[in-house]
Amino acid sequence: MDARDEKKAPAGQAASGENVMETQKRNVLVTGASQGLGATIAARFARGGHRVWVNCAHGVEKAGEVVAGIVRAGGEAETFPCDLTDEGAVEEAFAALEARAGGIDILVNNARLDPYLRGAADSDGAWFDRTLAVNLRGAYLATLAVFDGMKSRGWGRVVNVSSIWAQWSAPRNLIPYSVSKAGMHALTRAFAREGAPHQVTVNTVAPGLILTENAASRLGPEKLLAETASVPLGRGAAPEEIAEIIWNTVHSGFITGQTIHANGGAWMGN
Template identity: 55%
Template sequence: MENIAGKTALVTGASQGLGRVIALELAKAGCRVIVNYANHSGNAEKVVAEITAAGGTAEPFRCDVSDEPAVHAMFAALEERFGGVDILVNNARIDPWRREASMSEGEWFDRVLSINLKGALLTSFAFMPKAMERRYGRIVNVSSVRAFRAAEPNMIAYGVSKLGMHGLTRAFAEQGAPFNVTCNTVAPGMILSENIAKRLTPEKYAEECSAIPMRRGGTAEEIADAVLFPIRNGYVTGETININGGMYYAP
């Protein structure tokens, strides 16, 4: 497994939830971590403080990944300050349970895909040229088990956005392979993040767990471990790592 100490890692949507834990684990592995956020500067600062208190190196960076000029500006700034980005984790997403009541189906679909899918497309396009030039790069796209399951009406946009991540992975894996640039997908099931208690009652949580063969949700640390695997292993590319307690058995 490769030593990634000293690499610069950009984690999108890293101010809370799974992104926060991925950032913490990359910092523990010795990476300089760029904690990307769009709206929650206070949360991002807390993640940076948590990393630095543990002896790691991190900086916050505000950027809405659905904004193409802002994405290019972010990568240009990181190139100038740190010599570029070595590792990109596309984790930013819209919480599918926080739709505004006034939004139409089309408005919601556009909004979800603009962050969840278009954002990953834009950051990957911005990342690839310098990574190929340096002949090193790692992209991990965070998808979901919902990419493979029939969605209830309120989750269609989310499921479609996560399924699209797999198309991005194959495309950028093919492009990057001759240059030692890999791209992989991690598809988690239910994650026990800080928001799970806000969304599910104990009864609803038990009901959700009854559909999981392992009868529990996964910890964010378990998912982050799956993210770090294809970053450290340079021979894995174009693959999907399913980590969902048995909710979906891939062929």
């Protein structure tokens, strides 16, 4: 227990302008955090003094390693295995976690089905459905599972991790991914409207290329150069940079229903 545990804000206190991210320990759930950006986000919130749950469906051992790293660094974290495509499992696991943890205060919808697992020739309805089931329906179900609790406590944050592909015209192999991410922006707007009277904010962070281990090894040095050539900043983002943007988005209680574009200046115009 630390000083933050004793400082539970009464409903509505967040509206006073106090920076509750600095004064109160929050319960944070990051979906798809067994690797890549999700693992970095989890570590960032733990470093900020909050309790973190590291979700994934398959790589539970990897999620355990993420948790072990956080704990070694002095943070608080637990794994939270739950397949977001399984509605019954989401309802059950989230309800149990809500009861045990005393409510999830911050939800980062980060999980995705890796769009590069399939090439253009393998495009079909089953892949489309699987992609939307994780990326969009999974975010919807996770948000539903925590949202009423946030509203009743008068404080909450949801961040939907989208992609530059939500607004770019996708090549064949990335169509399901692009559609799923575009859908997340509609989720953000709807939940932001519903949450606003309760001091629950909902925003989208839409990154361009992130240099996760997987992205770097998928691309290799030559393709990486080609991908970054059109980015005004001339590079991809470090996962830590995007995690910091998500941290900052959550910090503010006065930004809601917005998309924060983190794409190296791809859309600054001429």
